[in-house]
Amino acid sequence: MVNAPRIPSDVPRPPAHVRRNRVLMIAGVVLLVALFVLALVTMNLPTWQRFVTGMQRNFWPLMRGLVRPETEVFGLAWRSMSETFFMAILGTALGALLAFPISFFAAGNLLGGTRWALPGKALLVAIRTFPELVLAIIFVAAAGPGPTAGIMAMGIHSIGYLGKVFSDVIEGIDQGPMEAIRAAGGNQLHTFLYSVVPQVLPEFASHVLYRFEINLRAATVLGMVGAGGIGLPLIQRLQFRRWDEVSMLLIVIVGFIIVVDAVSSRVRNRLV
Amino acid sequence: MFNSIVEWVVSLMGTLGAPGVGIAILLENLFPPIPSEVVLPLAGFAAARGELNVYAAFIWATVGSVLGAFLLYWLGAAFGAHRLRQIAGWMWLVEPSDVDKALEWFSRYGRWSVFFGRLVPDWSALPQIWPPLIQTIQIAYVATIVGSLLAMPIVFLASSNTSTDPVTLWIARTLLTVLRSIPDLLWAALFVAVLGLGALPGVVALVFFTMGVLAKLGSETVEAIDPGPLEALRAAGAGRNRTIVFAVVPQVAATMVSYILYVFEINVRASVVIGLVGAGGIGQLLLRYLNFFDYTGVAAIIVVIFAVVLLIDGFSVWARSKLI
Numbered sequence A: 001m002v003n004a005p006r007i008p009s010d011v012p013r014p015p016a017h018v019r020r021n022r023v024l025m026i027a028g029v030v031l032l033v034a035l036f037v038l039a040l041v042t043m044n045l046p047t048w049q050r051f052v053t054g055m056q057r058n059f060w061p062l063m064r065g066l067v068r069p070e071t072e073v074f075g076l077a078w079r080s081m082s083e084t085f086f087m088a089i090l091g092t093a094l095g096a097l098l099a100f101p102i103s104f105f106a107a108g109n110l111l112g113g114t115r116w117a118l119p120g121k122a123l124l125v126a127i128r129t130f131p132e133l134v135l136a137i138i139f140v141a142a143a144g145p146g147p148t149a150g151i152m153a154m155g156i157h158s159i160g161y162l163g164k165v166f167s168d169v170i171e172g173i174d175q176g177p178m179e180a181i182r183a184a185g186g187n188q189l190h191t192f193l194y195s196v197v198p199q200v201l202p203e204f205a206s207h208v209l210y211r212f213e214i215n216l217r218a219a220t221v222l223g224m225v226g227a228g229g230i231g232l233p234l235i236q237r238l239q240f241r242r243w244d245e246v247s248m249l250l251i252v253i254v255g256f257i258i259v260v261d262a263v264s265s266r267v268r269n270r271l272v
Numbered sequence B: 001m002f003n004s005i006v007e008w009v010v011s012l013m014g015t016l017g018a019p020g021v022g023i024a025i026l027l028e029n030l031f032p033p034i035p036s037e038v039v040l041p042l043a044g045f046a047a048a049r050g051e052l053n054v055y056a057a058f059i060w061a062t063v064g065s066v067l068g069a070f071l072l073y074w075l076g077a078a079f080g081a082h083r084l085r086q087i088a089g090w091m092w093l094v095e096p097s098d099v100d101k102a103l104e105w106f107s108r109y110g111r112w113s114v115f116f117g118r119l120v121p122d123w124s125a126l127p128q129i130w131p132p133l134i135q136t137i138q139i140a141y142v143a144t145i146v147g148s149l150l151a152m153p154i155v156f157l158a159s160s161n162t163s164t165d166p167v168t169l170w171i172a173r174t175l176l177t178v179l180r181s182i183p184d185l186l187w188a189a190l191f192v193a194v195l196g197l198g199a200l201p202g203v204v205a206l207v208f209f210t211m212g213v214l215a216k217l218g219s220e221t222v223e224a225i226d227p228g229p230l231e232a233l234r235a236a237g238a239g240r241n242r243t244i245v246f247a248v249v250p251q252v253a254a255t256m257v258s259y260i261l262y263v264f265e266i267n268v269r270a271s272v273v274i275g276l277v278g279a280g281g282i283g284q285l286l287l288r289y290l291n292f293f294d295y296t297g298v299a300a301i302i303v304v305i306f307a308v309v310l311l312i313d314g315f316s317v318w319a320r321s322k323l324i
Helices: A016-042 A048-067 A071-104 A114-129 A132-143 A147-171 A176-183 A188-225 A231-239 A243-271 B002-016 B018-030 B036-048 B054-090 B096-119 B127-157 B166-181 B184-195 B199-223 B227-235 B240-277 B282-291 B295-323
Strands: none
Touching: A016 B127, A048 A243, A048 B184, A071 A114, A071 A147, A071 A188, A071 A231, A071 A243, A114 A147, A114 B295, A132 A147, A132 A188, A132 B240, A132 B282, A132 B295, A147 A188, A176 A188, A188 A231, A188 A243, A188 B184, A188 B240, A231 A243, A231 B184, A243 B166, A243 B184, B002 B018, B002 B036, B018 B036, B018 B054, B036 B054, B054 B096, B127 B166, B127 B199, B127 B240, B127 B282, B127 B295, B166 B199, B184 B199, B184 B240, B199 B240, B227 B240, B240 B282, B240 B295, B282 B295
16 A cells, blocks of 8 residues: 655644735635625525526527527628628727827827826716717617617717727837937927827727727627617517527627637737 | 615604604714715605604704714724824725825815815715616626636636647637627627526626636636646646646636636626616616606716726726736
């Protein structure tokens, strides 16, 4: 019989900071679990039974539908996904066009001091605060249902994100070329056009593409509030629990997004 | 919970009369969730119906308010500026110097700031915001924990250096790609249709969303670890699970916890909007205001959400800075 390695009884106790960290970690885990249980108890979650019946009644039909989707709605799915795609392109373009000028007023190094950039930064934070779905509901109420409301919602919301990353890119540029053009006698406009813009354009383009990937996902759901795209046919079929047709729409959405993501991330890797 | 507090306060005034008003106001001073905006109008209402004496209610409310303020004052004085500075030292978003700044400001304008501060209505004037807001945070919290636990096995199966075999690796990665291509709101709409309205579909939707985001970030981290310990343990004859526990986990634990905090931030934001499609939380209240064109209500909720998100982001950034 092989003897198991015996642990000597006089192993030194771990040093004080290790013991303290261990106690802290255990306390942290206990706190997390306690909060978790508290949340579950106070949340008024329905009974387990309802979860099971909901899954039986609707989840299995959905799974069956994914295996054998209703091919008749493929045409509709493809058309409305194309609309979604173009909405995302226009919304991203609108956001990028509007974010471009604003970002220069949120970049401290162009304005000669961080504090001059504060109003611009505050504006961008304020824009980011409004979720695009809320904007979409407001625009649908104001401009009527249709893709225009969705494009505007995405455009406005994208300003907040793009303006922020644009200004971060500008603040991170190399000051050398700016000084060089100034030393060669160039004026403000020359410095801007020939040293700032060429440095930031590739990174701007990469961020715009990334935002486009996010907006394409957002555009698929904006239709649920009437703002155009595939969300409307989807939510209608979800409400009537037509799972075979829902599956077809889901397959088209997921497939489309996976392909666009793959292409876009490849282009982004080339850019930066 | 909130409604039961209000009911309790109302019954207190009913049984005790004017002294009850005093006690309610005293408690309101010490315990912010009891809104004075509920106590005083009700006292006025009872007085107008002749159930309360106006002057007695007035005097008792003043006594209660002053007593409550004195109790708070005593608490603050007993606690002391020194300990406050210590707390500010380890808390997030504040520095010890901020305490000094506030104290200096108070010694200069203290009298006026207290006078005007007591006149400004606080956010407890919007009582209907709190229960759904708390539910929103609960949805995000529960979903983050469950989703993180479920994501852990996928993390290791989707990393080329810890997966069992190429087929499992491919399946895990494909699963992740599909999970990540579905936006949070689509998950929410899907599970509202499957499970009905309420917080449950919100939690389930965010669990799937969390798995997609976290497993992707996690497997990228696992693939980037130092292969040395891995090879050492394999050479010593450790099995796959032991290799993961003793060579991979120690290297990625801190990063993973910081990713979980990051996903929690995302989930808090997401749990606000998933209510718009019926998945519980403050989004449902937001939707009601939007449908009634009550844009002041919408703005109030947005401001509250913004403050909460900022607070949680601040906490999360602070916790992550302590981790790495």
